[in-house]
Amino acid sequence: MRSLKELSAAAAAGLKRVLANPDVAEAEVFVSQNGTLLTRLNYTSHIPSNGVEEPKSTANLGIGIRVVFKGDRRLSGFGSESSDISADAVDEALRKARQGAVADPDFISLPDPAASRPTLSSYHDERLMNVAAGDLVDAGWxxxxxxxxxxxxxxxxxxLAGGDRSRLPGLGLILGGDVTMLQERMAIASSRMPKPQSDESTLVMSFITAMVEAQSAKGGGCVVGTNLETDFSLAGRQAARGAIASVGGKRVKTGQYDVVLGPQAVTDIFHNLIVPGLSLELVYAGATPFAGKFGQKVAVPGFNVYDDGAAPGLAASKRITCEGLPTGRTDLIKGGVLVGLLANDYEHQRILRDPNARQKLGVDPREHIAALAPRNGFRFGRGGGRHFDSPPGVSATNLVIESDSGESSADLIRKVRNGLYIGRIWYTYPVNGFSTGDFTCTVIGDSFVIRDGKLAEPIRPNTVRINHNTHKVLNNVLGVTESRQGTVLWAADQIVYAPEVAVRGVSVSEIAGYMDATS
Amino acid sequence: MPAKVDIEYLDKARAIARDVVMSYGAGKPFMKECDVRVEVGVGKGAMAENGSVKRAGEDYGFAIGVHALAGDGALASGYVGKQLGTADVGRFDSELKQAIDAAHARAMASARSKQRVRSRFSALGGSLESLDWAPVRVDQKTIPAQFKIDPGSVSLEKVQGATLDSCKLIAGLDKSVVYSVVGASTSLIRELFVSSEGIDIDFTYAQTEAIALIVASGPNGNLEFYDSLGHQRGWEVIESGVNSGPIRELSLLDFARKLGKDTVETCAAPLMKTTDGPVTVVVDPHFAALIAHEIIGHPSELDRALKYETAYAGRSWFLKQPGDDMRGKQIASPLLTAFSDPTIEGFGHFLYDHEGTPARRVFHIRNGVYEEFVNNRQTAALFGVEPNGSCRATDASFVPLIRMTNTTIAPGKDDPAAIVKEVDDGYYISGHRIPSIAESRENFRISAMKVYQIKNGQLGQLYRDGGIISDTRDFFMSIDAMGSDWQLFPVPNCGKGQPMQAKRMSNGGPTFRARAVVTGASR
Structure with missing residues (x-):
């Protein structure tokens, strides 16, 4: 990979070259190089398999330029060039930016320097930048x-195999998932922040599912970290143990239950339903369940959610955003009240000038500037990386969910007394649109009946569908555990540090009874 | 700057790739099969939001993907994908060689580990086998693009104008519209596949598409509708729409007008209330398309069925394990036939897949009996069937996956108007919105844009936030009328794989009648 010094030099030289054009009023040059190393796993005891199915990588390098042109119409444009960060690439990206420039009435300026400074340094594992083919394959195995x-x-x-080890494969043991290593390097310089800034980050994660298929038993495991010492085998072990613990699953009847949502289920609900609605993009569009609720109660008292891209030791931390601004903590829900939203600089500036902002937010944004600060302008995509070929969007980083009064898992289960422990859900979607809060999903593993304050028999995977609403979830939280688990989801950019959360009165329906006869 | 990367550049790249694969890749130690994919796309697009153009651009994409199947004793695969640029033109052969080296090294390392782990686990290591690829016919073909208006001939200003006009039209429809965005693009894409077996496929296609998202405000809160149009044709798709066989798409302006009106009308409607039990439902072709996609197409992907997707996209109730599957079994009403066919026109059209396999029609369900999965060369060999050409990647840098193509419920013989008229008491489910499907696709909930009550054969009250929920087999078996009004719709964003690949395809079906619980709002 190119060094940070090379990327920074390219950003500085590129900026100088673009600004030398007489029609350019403002410019920003973003240079990045990304590597995604991923080993996909597929082991099946009852079907011939490869074990490690796809050891693979994708890589890219390039330069992206945002330019504001002089003139009455104040045109702005974006252009990029792949696989080159030389002066030629700068010229080509500028040509594309000029060609596609538009008069966006909501664009005010490129980002100004923030009052604060970046706080993170040396927070990644440089060895991960030079992973060999064998290391990638070994991690999978x-x-x-x-x-x-x-x-x-x-x-x-x-x-279950009747004491005969040779019959173990007939139980249908499955292991699927992946080990992923992200290598990210970027540098940025702009006319408003001409001194090049750079950042280098690594992330390793493993997301595993295991099954004892003959028993319809499923378990999940995940590991996230930032260094090569991360023990990937933990995810495999956790998933396998979870699958074994789920053997003997029973159905539960349709009804309303008090539930404890495990970290993966909490993550799924936040990733698919709640975090998008906490982005200023969706608030601007009116496509959020939190429209007009800024400063109002949206969850039970004591319930807190924040995003912190600068938290030392957390896996998704970065030093700076892809706009060159310092990362940091944005409180989103504090004490059950909506107090902040995720923003990049474009959305931040737009909402401050939107004549309908008070209606969209419920307050005057100019009185809450810090709560709408642009700490989340990233160019994530393609399963990882900070990509030069798109302008910044809005993405969460480390999303932390907590309570003012955290409890132990055992206390939470005791509090529910009789209900369900929902460890893993699937296909959790806002079935009637984000703004309604209505959602549905199915329960696919790591779940148990709670009886007399203790975990009892497992719930058979794929036999229960939840039909509910996010407002009802947030406003009926019975308790939250003090401990949290870093959790990743398929195709998610952020890491959610999720506790277990107990919720009153969740609507569930029994489904697919016919499968019992066919399995 | 070196020579520009454009569609024509692949004439040179094709010769280089052929030479590198045959002379370099095939000669690597213990290499069983090596293939290279190269892709160049050149296109332009624009996006308008709330009546202003917000983004526009014209660019190219250039990517390679290499697969190596190698090993000494045991076989394993290794892959490399890379985004390239104009700067790589002069060093294209060395880029390919480096990628082949890395893919080969990964394959060899994995093959060695497979043998070690197989030996280490006496009870469970036995299923770790050398999975070879099924042989396919070795073809060399060049397939040109079809279009009336060359994407390359359309000015960026024209693309901007199309999105702006449509966006303004939506914004001006009604004061309840609070947000609108329209995006459109037109491209020419050329894909090469060359392999050490001698396969050499050169496929060029046009791709033109648009998407609209509208938010309206009403008495029951805001309502978001989005939909897309698109086809493997040129700019004529945006200007005039498409009217060819089952593909009947409106021009972008008419599409935007219809979606906007639907949003406004539905936003003012009362909330649907969930029915107490299954009722008679008539679904329109747009809704049928998502049923074909989610509960027929996806569970018919053999990688899911063989558990490869257990951690991601899920398994399939059509197959428990080899030797215990639904092939030859009645799983639906005899009125239900469904197939995937990449050889017909549509967003999922191609004649060779990304493993060089010739494409063909695959009947998943014929007269209610389950028949065939879509597969790739590895799963076909494993399953003991012929490869059917269903393996594709989103771009050359990604690993090809088993994918739906043009996957549809086949038309029946019933008059769609009569299908409604015969219903005394039921619901008409119009336009798909958002799906949530159980892990093996054995149960589903799919929301609709509009739900109308049917009383005495007539459409009555319109409701918002409705949809249907059912166990899949019950739903299939309850089908008692299948319309003749077959339509195919573009699906621009089917997600699968890790990292996630969003793939274009077509899905469709006719109006049909079945029984399901009609769902409503949960708030």
Whole structure:
């Protein structure tokens, strides 16, 4: 990979070159190089399989330029060039920006320097920038081996196989998921922040599902980290143990239940339903369940949600945004009240001048400037990386969910007393649109009946559908655990540090009874 | 700056890729199969929001993907994908060689580990096998693009103007419209596939599409509708729409007008209330398209069925394990036939897939009996069937996956008007919105744009926030009328894979009648 010094030099030289054009009023040059190393896993004991299915990588390098042109219409444009950060690439990107420039009435200026300074330094593992083919493959196989160790040594599984080890494969043991390593380097310079700034980040994560398919038992595991020492086998072990613990699952009847949502279920609800609605983009469009609710109660007292891209030690932390602004903490829900929104600089500036802003937010944004600060302008995409070929959007980083009065998991389960523990949900979508808060999903694993304040029998995966509403979830929280787990989801950019959350009166329906007869 | 990367550049790249694969890739130690994909796309697009153009641009994409199947003793695959640029033109052969080196190294490392792990786990290592690719016919073909108005001939100003006019039209429809965005693009894309077996496919196609999102405000809160149009044709798709066989698309202006009116009308409607149990429902072709996609197409992907997608997109209730699947079994009403066919025109059209396999029609369900999965060369070999040409990537830098193509419910013989007229008491489900499908696709909930009550054969009250929910098999078996009004619709964003690949395809069906619970609002 190119060094940060090279990227910074390219950003500085590029800016100088663009600003030398007499028709250019403002410019920003973003240079990045990304690598995504991913080993996809597929082990099946009852079907021939590869174990490590796809050891692969995608890589890109390039330059992206935002330009504001002089003139009455104040045209602005974006252009990029791939695989080159030389003067030629700058010229080509500028040509494209000029060609596509438009008069956007909502564009005010490129970002001004922030009052604060970036706080993170040396927060990544440089060794991850030079991972060899063998390291990538080994990481995948370690995860497979972690799960197979658990499966092959399990007394429960041996019992199900009638004490005959040769019959273990017939239980239909499945392991799927991936080990992913992200390598990100970027540099940025602009006419408003001419001194090049750079950032280098790494992220490793593993997201694993295991099954004992003959028993319709499923478990999940995940590991996130920022260094090469991350033990990927933990995710495989966790998933395999979860699958074994789910053997013997039972159906539950249609009804309303008090539930404890496990970290993955909480993450799924926040990622798919709540975080999008906490973005200033969707608030501007009126496509959020939080329209007009800024400063109002949106959750139970004591419930807090914040995004912190500068938190030391958290996996999705970055030093600066893809707009060259410092990352930081944005409180979103504090004490149950909506107090902040995720923004990039464009959305931040736009809402301050939007004549309908008071209606959209419920308050005058000019009185809440810090709560709408542009700390989340990123160019994420393609499963990882900070991409030069698109302007910044709005993305969460480390999303932390907590309560003023965290409890233990055991206390939470005792509090629910009789209900359901929902560990893993799936296809959680805002079925009637984001603005309504209505959602549905199915329960796919790591779930149990709660009886007399204790976890009882597992819930059979894929037999329960939840039909509910996010407002009802947030306003019926019974309790939150003090401990949180860094959780990743398929195709998610952010890491959610999710606790277990108990919720009163969740509507669930029994589904797919016919599958019992066919499996 | 070196020579510009454009569609024609691939004439040179094709010769280089052929040479590198045959002379360099095939000669690597223990290389069983090596293939290279190269892709160049050149296009332009614009986006207008609330009556102003917000973004416009004209650019190219250039990417390569390399696959190596190699190993000493055991076989394994390795992959490399890379975004390239004009600067790589002069070093294209060395880029390909480096990618082949890396893919080969990964394959060899994985093959070695497979043997080690197979030996280490005495009870569970036995299923770790050398999975070879099924052979396919070795073809060399050049397939040109079809269009009336060359995407390259359309000015960027024209693209901007089309989005702006449509966006303004929506914004001016009614004061309840609070937000609108319209995007459009037109491109020419050329894909090469060359392999060490001698396959050499050169496929060029046009791709023109548009999307609109509208938010309206009403007595029951805001309502967001979005939809897309698109086809593998030129700019004529935007200007005039398409009227060809089952593809009947409006021009962008008419599409925007219709979607805007639907949003405004539905936003003012009362909330649907969930029915107590299954009722008679008639679904229109647009809604049928999402049923074809979610509960027929996806579970018919053999990688899901063989558990590859357990952690991501899920499994399939059509297959428990090899030897125990639904092939040959009645899983639906005899009125239901469904197929995937990339050889017909549509957003999912191609004649060879990204493994070089010739494409063909695959019947998933014929007269209610399950028949065939879509597959790739590895799963076909594993499953003991012929590859059917269904493996594609979103661009050359991604690994190809088993994908739907033009996947549709086949038309029946019933008059669609009569299908409604025969209903005394039921609901008409019009326009798909958002799906939520159970993990093996055994149950589904899909919301609709509009739900009308049917009373005595007539459409009555319109409701918002409705949809249907059902166990899949019950729904399939309850179908008692299948219309003759077959339509195919573009689906621009089907997500699958890790990292997620959003792929274009077509889905469709006719009006049909079945039984399901009609869902309503949960607030």
């Amino acid at each position: 370690k995860t497979v081996e972690g799960a197979l160790d658990v499966f092959e040594s399990s007394e429960e599984l041996l019992g």
